[in-house]
Amino acid sequence: MNDRTEGQEDNRKAAPAGDPGAGGGSWSNRRRRARNSLFAAGEPAVWLTGGALAICTAMVVGLLLLVLWQGLVTFWPQAVERVTTPDGETYMGEITRHNAYAPEESVLSSLSEQVAQQARQDLADDGQTIRRLFRTGNFRLTQNHFTWVDDFSVEKRDKPEWALVLERLEWGRFYGFPEQFVQLHPLDGQTPQALSGSLRTGLAAGHSLQLAVSAPGEPGFALHPLADLRAAAPTPDPAAADAAAGGATPEAAEPAPAPTGIDPSEVIAIAEVAEGPEAAWAAFSEHHGTVRERWQRRRSLEKHDTGKINHKQEQARLAMRSAAMDLETATENANGGTSPEIDRARTRLEEAEAEFEEVRTWANEAFADIRAEIDRINEENGRYQLVMKTAGEGTAPAQTTYARLDGIVRAYPANQLGTGGKVGIYLSRWLEFLVDEPREANSEGGVFPAIFGTVTMTLIMSIAVVPFGVLAALYLREYAKGGVVVSTVRIAVNNLAGVPSIVFGVFGLGFFCYVTGASIDQLLFAAHLPNPTFGKGGILWASLTLALLTLPVVIVATEEAVAAVPNSMREGSYACGASKWQTIQRIVLPRALPGIITGMVLAIARGAGEVAPLMLVGAVKLAPELPLDGTFPYLHPERSFMHLGFHIYDVGFQSQNSEAARPMVFTTTLLLIAIIAFLNLATVALRTRLRKRFAAGQF
């Protein structure tokens, strides 16, 4: 606050200048008023308003920064660390986070002497110690994705050069060292000797040849040195055989030496083995791409081709079903008698049945073909295996496992990566995130279906809400004569904005899905019943529910925009002989368009970020098919869909591996914000262009 005397000085100076006529009587009056009013000075008001703005900005910016930072760093590849404890435990993985905590006495007492001593030392100054959460992966070996490691129990800590991170299709990440790379060369009718002979000529340095012998268990084969191969079994000498058969005494038939080595007939392939981390990694890098390509093909076969066949078969089944239903109604109508209707329906049914039979045979054949192709690809991909050795899981010793190449999405030697390599991994993860499908219960992989669902839903919502909202607002502003009814409608519309969104979800489910959808099913998709087509949640119903939710926003914005069109424009138009509708269409709407688009922006922002109602009307955790695809009729408004907002909820709070999924929450949030921002920016750009066109300055 200003010094009081100074304030009085100011007043004394200001008063005569402002009002020379102010007499002595009013003088003291004025001074008292100025002193009484805190806000007269203006400065507190500036602080008040500015402070409010600062707090708002800080909160918004803080939120955005959190999301931005967490979302951006998630995909950055981290170093892989290995720690060993004095008790001989080993852990290797990426450190995801750390915190300070005070371990309980019981914990300390359970520790070994050496560690406990270290811990007490650690705790001496402030009673707290640091622990780090290692993402140790290797779930199938440990049944754990994460392990907490106390700092005081760490004896040795290093970043092994050849620590390799495998991102797998299933079971999460794997940390270990590449030991071997195995590529099987099938015999294809050759003898093992012949094949190994021919392979030996072109063998890369560091690679060796071994025998792959069929074995039960995971990789399906076991390796043996080439030398173990039993020499080409001597073609049984007929004489010796005769002697053996004819000989009376067992000793006469001198027993064949116990077969040492491996029977060539057991050999399934010759394995080309790259020994050691370097060679194994090099071989892996060489083959991984082609293997993954084959895998993609397989996935496409499984999804699209099978889907198409299924679709055809389903179509035929439905045709048969509806023919059967026609026959039923015809029979009912005939009241037990006969009628040409029945005959006609019967022939149609027979035709449909024949057709279905035909389609089924065809489909079975097609399925068999696809199956064979998939098996072939699988078999071919199974020839490439990476042999990994872990660093040891806790007290367990290091283990060796085989990893099929087609199950590895991405692999990198984390501690050898330069900045370029890291950026490469980072970008490839983002790319996967944006264009691929989710895997591992949504906690890994991409969110493309969710992006697609969100954008499609928002677009359908805008297409539905804008025309309706604009027409309604035009009626309220241009046609309706003010009065109780209009006021009531306006209040009702505004109140609609305050209804909790979940209520809209309930309404959408009840009205759109169970009433409208069920009626559509009765009328058009009777053959599908009892399976609902439209009578369940779907992208159309979700969009319409959100359209209802955002309707008030559009109506209010449009009303304001329409009201802001100067009356002189309307009068000018009427004076030219234009009708009301012509005036609205040619003068009012173009002028109000920027404002209407503002309403659209708000509606999009509101609608795209809404989750609660969607859970009731069609958003699902995992949608098998996109609402838009290559099968007729291409757009499938009845399909359920994935949505980024729902995805955030699902990944963050419904996931089993929530620790691993947590970063995905932030990336998905970041993405959702980015998409909404993009949609908004697009509409704002449109608005700016329109504004330039329609509302340039008057003079």
Place this chain on the structure above:
Amino acid sequence: MPERPDAVINDTVTHATEDAAMNQPIPQSTDASPDLPAAGAGIAVSARSSKAVAEDGPLQAIARGETPASAIHDSVGEHEAVLEIDHFDFWYNQTAQALYDISMNVPYGKVTSLIGPSGCGKSTLLRSVNRLNDLIDGVRIEGDMRLKNESIYGQGVDVIELRKRMGMVFQKSNPFPMSIYENVVYALRIDGERRKSVLDEVCERSLRGAALWDEVKDRLHDLALGLSGVQQQRLCIARAIAAEPEVLLMDEPCSALDPIATGKIEDLIDELRGTYTILIVTHNMQQASRTSDFTAFMYLGRLIEYGATQDLFTKPQLRATEHYITGRFG
């Protein structure tokens, strides 16, 4: 003479205290001084103004809430009327009557100006001609108007067709938010005209008519809002004359313009004279005297005096008119 500042006279009580002399008819002699006391020297100024007795001028009558008969010069009757206003009353709502028993004929092909103090109902009258007042809720009228002997307020009149026969220029220019070209051909567009040749021809003719062609012919497809103030107003005139209206209504077309721009619009009105029948509202006495052939003086919703501009300005029949013209009140 500078334009008089508008003093709003809504209140009849205020007016009642004014000099009684100005309410009296003045002698029909050219050398008569306005200051000359005219006690009892009044003459009947027209057949219908016999009610106006010498010492009781129309302003007193208005002050009492009566509606004195208008002083309409014989010269008006010598011309063929395109627009006849016939005992027209107008209410904005139940209590606010804005026009009282207006009867006047607007001569064909002439410029007729409406003058009078602010709030006297000039705009209301003008907007009643093309029924623009219909857009206001709660208005009520009595009496009728006729455009070329066809009733304007009669039953079953198609208002939109009616408005197509008139053009209107507003006080504040109101070009539409579209290109210059589209502005001009707006009236044709809403009639569904699509032939480019017709539109082009009308556009050029109208813009030439509004003396704007040379300035804008190279940027016909630019946004009209980019024009200067006077250009915008001339564009509005071009728009108003594009459909060849039978009557052109102008409501203070120059009041938002500077003197030079005003001069341009006045020249334009001069050029349009003869081609169009123009009914123009103005506050500027000089403008009325310069541009118009006939002038009507209105006061508090009543038509006081109406005649050839020349006569009205040099030898008005009523002292009130003279006082208004010379700036004694208003």
